[in-house]
Amino acid sequence: xxxxxxxxxxxxxxxxxxxxxxxxxxxxxxxxxxxxxxxxxxxxxxxxxxxxxxxxxxxxxxxxxxxxxxxxxxxxxxxxxxxxxxxxxxxxxxxxxxxxxxxxxxxxxxxxxxxxxxxxxxxxxxxxxxxxxxxxxxxxxxxxxxxxxxxxxxxxxxxxxxxxxxxxxxxxxxxxxxxxxxxxxxxxxxxxxxxxxxxxxxxxxxxxxxxxxxxxxxxxxxxxxxxxxxxxxxxxxxxxxxxxxxxxxxxxxxxxxxxxxxxxxxxxxxxxxxxxxxxxxxxxxxxxxxxxx
Numbered sequence: 001x002x003x004x005x006x007x008x009x010x011x012x013x014x015x016x017x018x019x020x021x022x023x024x025x026x027x028x029x030x031x032x033x034x035x036x037x038x039x040x041x042x043x044x045x046x047x048x049x050x051x052x053x054x055x056x057x058x059x060x061x062x063x064x065x066x067x068x069x070x071x072x073x074x075x076x077x078x079x080x081x082x083x084x085x086x087x088x089x090x091x092x093x094x095x096x097x098x099x100x101x102x103x104x105x106x107x108x109x110x111x112x113x114x115x116x117x118x119x120x121x122x123x124x125x126x127x128x129x130x131x132x133x134x135x136x137x138x139x140x141x142x143x144x145x146x147x148x149x150x151x152x153x154x155x156x157x158x159x160x161x162x163x164x165x166x167x168x169x170x171x172x173x174x175x176x177x178x179x180x181x182x183x184x185x186x187x188x189x190x191x192x193x194x195x196x197x198x199x200x201x202x203x204x205x206x207x208x209x210x211x212x213x214x215x216x217x218x219x220x221x222x223x224x225x226x227x228x229x230x231x232x233x234x235x236x237x238x239x240x241x242x243x244x245x246x247x248x249x250x251x252x253x254x255x256x257x258x259x260x261x262x263x264x265x266x267x268x269x270x271x272x273x274x275x276x277x278x279x280x281x282x283x284x285x286x287x288x289x290x291x292x293x
Contacts, residue, residue, distance in 0.1 A: 010215065010250045011222040020216040025055040029220070033199060037192035041073045041081060049085035053092045056108060057220065060206030063148050064198040067156040072190040074183040075176035115212040121250065122213040122264050125257035137211055144209035147271070151205065155275070156198050158282040159189040194281040197231050200224040201274050208267040218250045221267075228270050232277035242266050 015023050028051025036044035048065060052058045069078040096104040117128040123136075130136050153164045160167055162177065170177040178186060203220055207213060225246055229239040246266040252259035 008218075008222045008247055010218050010247065014216050014219050018216065020219070021054055022057070022216045022219045025051045025058055026219045027051070028054065029058055029061070030223075033196055036068060036072070036195045036199075039072065039190075041069065041077065042084065045069070045081040045085050046088065049088045052085070053089060057217070060220075061199045061202045063152065064156060064202035067152060068190065068195055068198055071157070071159055071186050072195075074187070075171065075178065118254065119214055120212040120260065121215060121217070121255045122207075122210065122260050122267075124255050124260035125264075131212075140209045140211055144206065147205045147209065148202070151201060151275070155201075155278075155282045159194070160186055189283075191281055193231065196227065197274065197278050197281050200228055201271065201278075204228065204267055204271050204274075208264065208271055213263070215250065215253070221246075225266070225270055228274050228278070231281075232270075232273035234273050234277060242269055 014020055028047050032044045032047035032051065034044075035047055048058065048061075066078065066082075069081050073081060093104060115131070117124070117131050120131065123131050126136070157164060157167055160177070167177045176183070203224060207217065207221060210217075226239065226243055229242060245262050249255075249259040249262035249266070255263075
């Protein structure tokens with residue numbers, strides 16, 4: 001597995017030969033994951049929000065981060081972490097908001113952005129007319145939402161040991177879905193593997209349904225793919241094969257219909273394999289063991 005983390009030609013290019021801010025955003029993302037794995041919730045939330053201030057691409061992992069904090073820190077603790085991240089964003093934005101608030105917000109979110117077909121790494125195989133059409137964007141958005149909902153309900157909230165409705169309904173009324181004892185038991189089941197698998201899966205799902213990926217986005221993927229394939233339990237030959245295909249596809253410039261199809265295919269395969277194979281971190285074992293005792 002280690003060679004897959006250091007041999008990426010495209011990753012070396014992004015970090016050493018280009019002037020991309022993605023490198024700094026990825027640094028804060030991995031710092032946040034490192035701290036969350038060690039249950040340093042406040043430090044992890046701070047690192048995440050600093051990365052988010054560098055680049056909004058980190059929003060792809062926000063739904064998973066919410067699940068991690070809800071189960072690991074509890075409902076009220078998660079709300080405090082959310083408040084903290086929002087406050088940091090406001091403080092960092094104050095100098096720009098004072099000067100040109102509308103311009104800052106518009107450029108930060110850029111909802112009216114028009115994507116250029118010539119730069120896309122992932123959807124070139126659908127053709128320019130389809131790529132630029134609004135129906136295509138709407139379908140991608142709907143599929144992204146559906147995939148996230150499936151992972152939240154079917155995997156990420158499973159350590160809670162409750163049906164999705166029993167978790168969501170109280171939160172809509174701003175109440176905790178857990179008793180204090182349940183919060184402690186659920187928190188015990190939030191392992192380091194759970195944190196890493198959950199957040200990295202959210203990134204992969206977000207990139208799978210992204211309207212357009214550019215070459216610097218490989219910084220968010222290069223180290224995630226080997227880990228997620230390993231956690232899926234798929235045979236090492238398949239792991240190395242998918243990694244090799246991904247590395248080749250991201251090094252084709254300009255992208256071609258074949259290379260872009262490979263990019264999307266590996267992303268879809270990674271998400272699918274994680275869904276099927278990465279189950280150990282989502283079993284509510286701590287709660288079950290407590291009940292047996």
